[in-house]
Amino acid sequence: MKLAGSLVLPTAAALAAKPLLPRQNNIPDYNSAPPNLTTLANASLFDTWRPRAHVLPAYGQIGDPAMHYTDPDTHLFHVNYLHEGASGATTSDLVTYADLNPNSEPFIRAGGINDHVAVFDGSVIEAGINGTPTLLYTSVNYLPIQWTIKYTKGSETQSLAIAIDGGRNFTKLEHGPVIPGPPFAYNVTGFRDPFVFQNPTFDQELDSSNGTWYTIISGGIHGEGPSLFLYRQYEQDPQFETWEYLGQWWSEEADTTWTEAGWAGRWGFNFEVGNVFFLDSEGYNAAGETFVTLGAEWSYSPIVPQVSDNREMLWAAGTNKFVDGKLQFVPSMAGRLDAGRSAYAAAGKHLPSSSQASQSSDAPDRFITYLWLTGDFYGTSDFPTPQQNWTGSLLLPRELSVGYINIANTPLAWQKGSWRVDSQHTNGTLTLATLRQRIAKEPLAAFQQNATNTITQSGGTLSSSQPFDQSPSTKHYLLTASLTFPSRTNHALKAGLSILSGPNERTDIYYQFSNESLVIDRSNSSAAAATTPGILSDDEVGKLRLFDIPGGNGTSIETLNLTIVVDGGVVEVHANERFAVSTWVRSWYEDSTDVGFFVEGGEVEFGEVRVWEGLVDAWPGRSEGL
Template identity: 60%
Template sequence: MRSSIALAVSASTIWIRQAFCATVGRIEYNAAPPNLSHLFNSSLFYTWRPRSHVLPPNGQIGDPCMHYTDPSTGLFHVGYLHTGAAGATTSDLVRYTDLNTDPTFIRSGGINDPVAVFDGSVIPYGINGTPTLLYTSVSYLPIQWTIPYTKGSETQSLAVTYDGGKNFTELKEGPVIPGPPFPVTNVTGFRDPYVFQSPQLDRIANSTNGTWYTVISGGIHGQGPSQFLFRQYDADYRDWEYLGQWWHEAANSSWGDGTWAGRWGYNFEVGNVFTLNHEGYSNSTDAEFFTTLGAEWSEAPIIPQVSQFREMLWASGNVSSSPNGSVHFEPTMAGKLDWGVFAYAAAGKLLPATSQASKHSGTTVDRFIIYLWLTNDNFGTSAFPTVQQGWSSTLTTVRELSKGTISNVMNDYLVAGPASWRIASQDKSAGTVELVTLNQTIAREVRAAFISNATRTITEPGRTISASASGYGNTSSDLNFAESPSSKFFMLTTTLHFPGAARNATDLKAGLRILSSEHESTSIYYQFANESLIIDRSNSSAAAATTLGILSNNEAGRLRLFNIASGSANGSSSIESLALTIVVDNSVVEVYANDRFVLSTWVWSWYDESTEINFLHEGSTAVRFDDVVVYEGLVDAWPARP
């Protein structure tokens, strides 16, 4: 029954897509693609559209921002830039309802924002106890870190909702933060206010309990990127007191040698600040400060050049105060929040245990959840056939963040830093350490829904694949799945086990080949040679050969697999296993590994038959694949949309 339902769903999807295309010109997905830029507008609307992600009914989506849980309803509001800012509500983080027919809830054109509305953040209990938005109001463009800053171009203003978040009305008064603090005027940017509370920061900064803070992202020309910290000065949030450059880094510097966290760049954007413990969001004594940030950088070491280089990073560290009252953040570990080139502008928010989503899932802890923007045209620089598609970009699957632990790690050269982990404790007698890092996983409600709503569940027997089976990359029956999905909507989980010899096996590649047919395929594999998880897109899309903007460059991210002590008296160890979760939502591919690594990208497979999955193995070292399960179908995130 499950198999027949899956085939029906797949056939229905293909029929809808082809019926739609018949009204604007027939598209054949069982033949080589034409030049897609020559097709009618919106004729590709359903070709690569995801089913389970957050994106508007049509048009372009931008930065996620302005999220909050409505205290009166318990609904979570997810926001994003879209002709102003738009959004939706959700009771379970799985299915969403647009706030309005046109999902926009705030537009530019007011006295403070005549040109644009940029990112902002919501105080759930704000003015008169209603949700209150602090956002960047824009009066002049262009704004870019490589050009001189126009004074007054970015200010921070307030807006309030009186109808449950369907609309936010700008206050009829001037900006509450009218510009960068004196004498910090030669900035590279001053935007994206993020509001938060922190009892820890109250103590450090000698603030009143329950004070609201906002961190504003930017930088200073000739000096480097910064996060500027302010605190609430009055009860109505009209005045904010400057507490100094909460965090500053030298221009275009990096964390360590840049291996694990790229570059700090010249300008920070979209900074979030929050405290986590091992369960999630927390203000307890065992919680520590984290920040997520977008870093804009350039390959030019001295003279900045117009550049699209961006990285979405995270950092954790210590916070202290100075005698003059300023407060400072000092990183102790840092990493990439997502290794995908297209993944940027993350925004998160506290999801309290009292929210509807938490109550429905039985979760009793507060959590910090986060979305990223996944642009499909390389931030507007590629010639992707956007008008033919009729929509552009999406948000990633929502994730939970927490402070993670890696236990019983051998205290060898692999744990040296600075890196995206830190030694928390050491057992000298056992020769081991405990590491801490940032954990990020698919939100538990979403993962559970992908499993429980699967139209078909495929379980592949575990197997050990050796060099003889792999044929050093040649096709072999030992690499075939007994059964593959019939659609391009699924979640796959598996665990790979490596022998000790794999550590020095420079020829080893092990993983999976997905969205595969005789015409196209995408390879996802780990290799020890450079400790990288790689998504090989060189043969992902037949359309890349006919159409500019269908990018086929590989995506890669660094992941270190540590040596884990076996607990035996002889001090033996084994290589940490690689636990993979791969979400494929039509053209969106997200790879999660070991609860601490994510790489998100686009795969624009063309042929309807490109749905096969195979094991991938190259090299002279055997690899064991266990717990291989495919959950096909995912979930329709927008059941109320036509």
């Protein structure tokens, strides 16, 4: 699968389209076959696949999520993203959001001395210069930039801006970049997306003063491989003007992988959007285990200049060790944060228990991350963008923590994968550790509490596909289901659910043991795929191992617990609090709302399925008509 014409930009950020038109009234007819959608009036598809419970700007293009922070004064969480620069919103509950500026106007734009052509991702020091939220971001002066081509010296630098007016504006500081380029003589593949953090263990290991700020910068080195570069605030300079390079905190050899078995994608050639954070089983804990999320860029061979075929949204956990006098990250497990090929560029932040959202929900310190779901496949897909008048969305916020699974001691546990054997017990069982990720509890609860219609579908043992007794009447709902498989040896079995289905279209979500994968089959998802370029219909596939669980009588196969959110064109499939695959499903017909059991090639036991229809309008403050 080789896509031609991939953009040279690491994200679609710099291409952010100008707002086009408000929502149009000449709505297409969803009860008959779609025309070539590019022939429709501008903005006529505005509502067709628009999510209502997700973060996205009022119109126009969304790029990477980035720059989130909790305002130290208001305790509101700022959820930000690239959009004509960078824009964002505040939330007091992770459910509803208020745009910082009308029409999602950005709080920072490209065009300054340091960032002539683009503002890329950054991160925020909450109590920064003079106690003000201070943004460290990638200021871009030259394009193109991509790991497949010669790096343009000085194209990416790291600069500062400080919040004014409650974060509605970030004012660029009147000086040059604080990190004016990669370390001396590094022939980098990229050098962007600074992610700041504090950590007492780092302070101790690196002999830093308590409370020192660090940043990693994502990139790589030509001929070597992808890397995260570690910097430290120099001598606790309160102006954050000087950052000390501490070495390549993490490097991988180019074009390698954690495991060729596919549990953790590929490291690729260049890292992007690296986040470093610390988790325990409850959530964020500075004394916890070191985790990383990052985007990896790679290509099939031969590498074509300016084409990055693939991007992976990965995570890793590990330990910090001194090697050759440098602090280095040594992963002990790694995986995909989302298996969707359009899901990328996760940006997370420590959300303190003192935040408004956490106070309301009585949540502990958490690390909350938002992924980007590119709407036009990183700018390479010739999507009918003018007709939709917006492109892309963020996915729902996810809470990350360390997950533990008690399983039977079988060879499945000991293969290298997106888990680690954490402990062996005297009773012969094992505890695995992995990254636990789930949709933040507030939106999950809100979707249930605010459902306009609730469906409960009883399950049972099925050997063929079955329609639900009742299906949703809309394309906005939360669904939970569970599947228990009698055997892992039936490689013909595919079992799961059909969604967004009807006489003309269907989307199948199923698990199969043949390759231990969860699949979203989009081959029949959209009648528009036949008429219109850019309506992608390829499968989304992600590896998920269902382990053997100890029981009274030997072992059973871990139940597959699915949490599916359908929100317009956005479909998120979460499984067992450690797997997610998200994508666009662009069903056309109004009647493509059916849900059903999907079973082929064997037998599976379904638990009760529940559907909460309606979700929540995440943007109550946005004016109608937009």
